[in-house]
Amino acid sequence: MTRAISLHDVSKSYARGPRVVDRFSLDITPGEFLVLLGPSGCGKSTVLRMIAGLEDIDEGELLLDGEHANHWQPSERDIAMVFQNFALYPSMTSRDNIGFPLRIESPGADPGPRVTATARMLGIEDLLDRFPGQLSGGERQRVAMGRAIARHPSVFLMDEPLSNLDAKLRNRLRAEIAQLTRELGVTTVYVTHDQAEAMSLGDRVAVLRGGVLQQVGTPREVYALPRNVFVAAFIGTPRINLLRGLVRAPLDGAMTVSLGKQFLRLPEPLSLDHQLLRVQQGREVIVGLRSEAVRISPTFGFAHAGGPPPHSAARPGEVPLTGLVEHVEFQGHEVLVHFDTGSRPAVVPELEAPRPAARPPRRRRREGVTVLERIRERAGSLRAGPVVVLDRPAAPDEEAAREPAPPEGRLPGDLVVRTTPDIRLRHGMQVPLLVDLAHLFVFDQHGDRVCPSPDRLPDLGG
Ligand SMILES: Nc1ncnc2c1ncn2[C@@H]1O[C@H](COP(=O)(O)OP(=O)(O)OP(=O)(O)O)[C@@H](O)[C@H]1O
Ligand SMILES: [Mg+2]
Numbered sequence: 001m002t003r004a005i006s007l008h009d010v011s012k013s014y015a016r017g018p019r020v021v022d023r024f025s026l027d028i029t030p031g032e033f034l035v036l037l038g039p040s041g042c043g044k045s046t047v048l049r050m051i052a053g054l055e056d057i058d059e060g061e062l063l064l065d066g067e068h069a070n071h072w073q074p075s076e077r078d079i080a081m082v083f084q085n086f087a088l089y090p091s092m093t094s095r096d097n098i099g100f101p102l103r104i105e106s107p108g109a110d111p112g113p114r115v116t117a118t119a120r121m122l123g124i125e126d127l128l129d130r131f132p133g134q135l136s137g138g139e140r141q142r143v144a145m146g147r148a149i150a151r152h153p154s155v156f157l158m159d160e161p162l163s164n165l166d167a168k169l170r171n172r173l174r175a176e177i178a179q180l181t182r183e184l185g186v187t188t189v190y191v192t193h194d195q196a197e198a199m200s201l202g203d204r205v206a207v208l209r210g211g212v213l214q215q216v217g218t219p220r221e222v223y224a225l226p227r228n229v230f231v232a233a234f235i236g237t238p239r240i241n242l243l244r245g246l247v248r249a250p251l252d253g254a255m256t257v258s259l260g261k262q263f264l265r266l267p268e269p270l271s272l273d274h275q276l277l278r279v280q281q282g283r284e285v286i287v288g289l290r291s292e293a294v295r296i297s298p299t300f301g302f303a304h305a306g307g308p309p310p311h312s313a314a315r316p317g318e319v320p321l322t323g324l325v326e327h328v329e330f331q332g333h334e335v336l337v338h339f340d341t342g343s344r345p346a347v348v349p350e351l352e353a354p355r356p357a358a359r360p361p362r363r364r365r366r367e368g369v370t371v372l373e374r375i376r377e378r379a380g381s382l383r384a385g386p387v388v389v390l391d392r393p394a395a396p397d398e399e400a401a402r403e404p405a406p407p408e409g410r411l412p413g414d415l416v417v418r419t420t421p422d423i424r425l426r427h428g429m430q431v432p433l434l435v436d437l438a439h440l441f442v443f444d445q446h447g448d449r450v451c452p453s454p455d456r457l458p459d460l461g462g
Helices: 044-052 094-105 112-122 137-150 167-184 195-201 219-224 229-234 272-280 299-305 371-379 397-402
Strands: 005-013 019-028 033-037 059-064 079-082 155-159 187-192 204-209 212-217 241-248 256-259 262-265 284-289 294-296 318-330 335-340 415-419 430-436 441-443 449-451
Touching (some): 019 044, 019 059, 044 079, 044 187, 079 137, 094 112, 112 137, 112 167, 167 195, 187 195, 204 219, 204 229, 229 241, 229 441, 241 415, 294 415, 299 430
Parallel strands (some): 079 155
Antiparallel strands (some): 241 256, 241 284, 294 430, 335 415
C-alpha cells in the first residue's frame, strides 16, 4: 500500500518565533520519490516531522490519501522514518533491531519471516546476529533501513539518511535506496541539502529556502528552467555563473546585455525569449550562464599556434566575450577555468559558504586601471580580442569600488568555464570566448527569471 500526501498552506513556528515553514503547499502522488532540498535551517526536517506527526501544524492542512490528517497520531499514519543518526538499540542484534517495530505492532506474531525477507532484500542476512557495535557505518545504515522497510509502511520519510557516511558508500547506498523504494513502490519523501543527491534520486525535487517553497519539478526541469536565481545557483555543478548586467534596448539599435565593460549583443531577429527582455530596458539584471553556455573560441588555438584564425568560429546564436585567465582548476577529465571578464558577480548570500582558495584571492582592480587596460597590458603583442567597450559604461568604476569585497576564500574570476585538459591555459592569458545565447538566463532585480520566459515554468505542484 502506498499513500498520497498533500500539504496545503502549511505554516509552522517554534515558541512564537518567526515562521520556519511558511505557507508550504505540495501534492505528492502515491509511489513518488520526492526530494526536499535546501540549505541548512530552511525547514526541511520540520516539514518531514509535520508529515510524520512529530510536530504540530500551526496553520494549513495535511491530507493523507485525501483525508484531513493534522491530528492523527503518528502511529495512525503508517509512516516509517529514517533519520540521519540512525539510532539502533546497541544491546539488540540486527535481527532484533529490525524485528522490534514488528513486535510492537503485532505482539503475538513471529517477526522472523519478515525480518529474514527484509534482510535478504538488503543483502545483510549474514549480519543478523551481530550487534550495532560490530557493524560498519554502512551496514548499520542498512539495518536502520531494514527496520523501516520490514513494517511495510505506506510512506517512507528519510531525513539525510546518508550524511554520516563517506562519499563512496553514500553513492552506493544512494543507488540502492532509489532501487529499493521503486521496487517497493512506497511514497518516499527524502530530505537532503546535497543537490547532486537530490538530482540523482528524485522523481521530483522541491527546493526550499527560508521555509518558503521555491520550485517543484523533475530534476531536469529545475535545472533547465529554474524559477529564480536561488534555484539556479543551488542546483548544478559547477555553480552557474551569475553576473550583474544591464539591458539596453535602443529603438534604433540592437538589444544588448552589458556585463561591466563588455556586452552580449542579442542576435536579430530577437527570439521570443529575448523580446521579453525589452521590459527590462535600463534596468540592472542578473545574467546566468551555466558552464555549457560558454566555450573557448576555436580561434584561441590558432592565435597561439601563430596561424590564421578561422573566418568565423561562432555557431549561430553564439556571441563573443573576452576573458582573462585568473585561475585554472585541474580536475583530471576536465579543467575549470576562472576568467575575469570585467563584470561584477551577483551573490546569493545563503550560498556563499567560503570555498577553499587554491591560492589567495587577487585584488580585482588596481587603482585607476580598468580590466580592459589590464587585458591589453598583459596581452602584449597578441591581437586584440573581440572586446567591445560601451560608450557610457553601465557600471562606473566608483560604483564597482563600492561593491562589497568577494567573501574570503572565494576563488578569483567572475566566470567559470569548463574545458578539456588539452587546452593549455596560463594565468594572465587573454582568451576569446563564445556565449551560446540559447542558454542565456536573465533574472530581474528580485531574482525572478525573466528569460527564458517564466511562462515556460514547469508544473509547480501544490
Ligand atoms: N525544536 C525547535 N525549537 C526551536 N527552533 C527550532 C526547533 N527545531 C528547529 N528549529 C529551527 O527551525 C528552523 C528550521 O529547522 P529544520 O530543522 O527544519 O531545518 P533543516 O532544513 O532540516 O536544516 P538542516 O539541514 O540543518 O537539518 C531552524 O532555524 C531551526 O533552528
Ligand atoms: Mg534537518
